[in-house]
Amino acid sequence: MKKTHKTLLVIFFGLVLLTSLVVNATADDDDDDIPDDFEEQNSRSVSFDIESDRIVFESISKQTDGTQDEIDFRVELSDDVKIRISYYNIAGSEESELEFEIYIDRIFEFVDDGDGVFYEVNDTIIQEYQLEDFTYPEHTELVNGVGSKVHYVNTTTGDGVFSLHLYISEEFEQIQQSTLSPTQLKIDFEIDNFPYLQSDTMLSLRVEMESEEDEYEHDEETEDEEEGFDDDEDSYTFSTNNFTGFFSWKEYAIIDGIQENVSVSTITELDGEELEYYLYFTYSNGMNIYHDPSLGIAGILKILDEPYSYLWIIIVSSIAVVVLSSFGILMSKSEYRDYIVNRVLHINKGAHTLDVEEVFNNEMRNKVLDLIIDEPGIHYNELFRKSETSASNLAWHLDILETYKIIKKARVGNYLVFYPFIDKNPFAEFNHNIVKSKTTLEIFGIIADNPGIHSSKIAHRMEIDHKTVKYHVDKLRDVDLVFLKKEGRKILLYSNIPKDDFLFDVPE
Incomplete structure (x- = not known):
């Protein structure tokens, strides 16, 4: 091997050795991409109580720092599904409380007027399906490899058309390709074999939000997205006593095994002196529809008390720069694109249909790639800020660039970083x-x-x-x-x- 290559390898492995100094700080024994220390600081004890018409989860922080921290989720089943979240925080002599409710009551079958979203006053309603007669909730306790518990409860309407799947965990868990935080309840909706009256219709599920303040803020970037735990989410938040609750959802649903975008319309109605907020989740016609919203408390996750987080990013960036420089990646952007187009590399495109040259025929995608080439090891939040696009749009372009092996990503501690793709050889x-x-x-x-x-x-x-x-x-x-x-x-x-x-x- 040539002398210059040996020298570069010595530099490379020297930097790799340096990273070993902080390996323990980001250990991940349960392979969920969340550092164990961070999980431990935010772990909770979960208890539950189930009856025929209600499900109650009580989630209490395991930390003994003099603060009492409790989240209660209460699910009531009658002529609708009512889910109440209550948060209690007692620090010394100060006591704070937050409450918020959602009601899930019916599904509309309707003929769309062409805008792809549902409005009761504009669209032609074919039928209303009332959620009622729920089966006795079934509870399953799942235990991961390190002893942490996930509680799963499901209940279904008597005819089996609508199912509610509830997940709550003691630590961070990966559930169906989504990260479940211990400060939230995952609420999956499933509509199966809906009794359509027409073949050219769509469905819309109505959810009402209610809190003491009745003031909600639409937040397109959820806490999970900010932390790099998840993507393609949307949410409404509500704040009381300096604490924030949220109702979030995936921007897509799985319909007959295919991922499809979900349109959401928001309607406010005045009922006497009270303002009512409704969300309508609109789904295309399908025999099986699966969508996964969540309800929880934002801003109470404890930051990992270790000085290594930014050191990790510095190390990864340094390694990226040294390796990219030594192997010639820090060429001009046009030369890098030429290299990508002309290399011989097997690519599994998945659902994508673009050829490599077409990947570069998008202004926003090129902007994202330029940022990664200019700053190898760039952090997701910085990339999101500088790209000046929506989280879902950025996630789409990153997925394409990664699928076509133009960029790579890595989780470093709690951070998601991106850098240009380098072949192993x-x-x-x-x-x-x-x-x-x-x-x-x-x-x-x-x-x-x-x-x-x-x-x-x-x-x-x-x-x-x-x-x-x-x-x-x-x-x-x-x-x-x-x-x-x-x-x-x-x-x-x-x-x-x-x-x-x-x-x-x-x-x-």
Whole structure:
């Protein structure tokens, strides 16, 4: 290996060694991407009581810092679903309380007037489905690998059309690709086999919000999004006595197995002297609809008391800059785009249909990429602030850039950081004559899989002339990907880098 490469590797591993000084501060034994110390500081004890028409959860902070901190969730089942959240905080002689309720009472089947959202006065209502006659709630206790509990309760209307799935945890948990905080109740709505009267209709689920103050603020970025725990969320918040409650929801639902956007309309009505707030969640026509809102208290998570958080980001940024510089990524932005377009790399596009060149034909996406190239290791909140777009739009562009292996992301402590994509093999990155040649790659794959193979066997296997093999082997030797070893009269070929370390496809 060339001397400069060895020097760069020494620098790289030196920085990696430096990061080991803070590994314990971000240990994650339960593999939920949340540091254990942070979870411990915010862990809670959860108790519950269930009867035929009500479910009560009591969540109390485990911290013994002289403050009493309790969240109660009370779910009542009758001709609607009523969920009340009560928060009590007692610090010394000061006592604070916050209460908030939501009512989920009916589903409208309607013919849309073309705007994609539901308004009772504008759209043609085909039928109203009342939520009632709920089954006895069923409770299941889930325990993760470190002994933390998640309580799951579900109940269904008698005809099985509407189901309510409730989750509450003692610590942070990953539930169905969402992060559940110990300060919230996950409230999943499921509509199954709705008795449609027409085939060209949509559904809208009505939720009423009610609090003492009756003042709500629409907040497009939830606390979970700010902390990097989740994305694609929307919410309404309400504040009393310096504490804030929230009702949040995913901006999409799973409808017949497909992720679809959810439109939400907000209606205020005057009932006597009281102002009533209604949210209408609108779903496209489907046989199974699954949506996951949450109810909780914001701003009471305790910040991790350790001095390493920003050190982590400094270290990651330093490593990114050193590695990117040493492997040539800090080229001009146009050169980096040219490299991305021309490299040979297998990409699983998932639901995306763009080709690589089309990925760059979007002004906002290019702006996000420029920010990441300019500041490798940039933190999500900083990226969100500088991109000047919505959280859902930023999440969409980041997903595309990551899917097409143009950027990478990593969780560092409580932070989500982004940097340009680097192939594991530094030599293959900018030797386009190698990564563009399928023959060169195939020969490398054979050598990597068969250490000590003779060039004549490669020629026989590939049915090509031995001079052609020599030409491609010489290309590989020029960049230290393979080396020769003489044994007697034979010259054997070996790979300097395992084939598994390549992220681009090596033909079999």
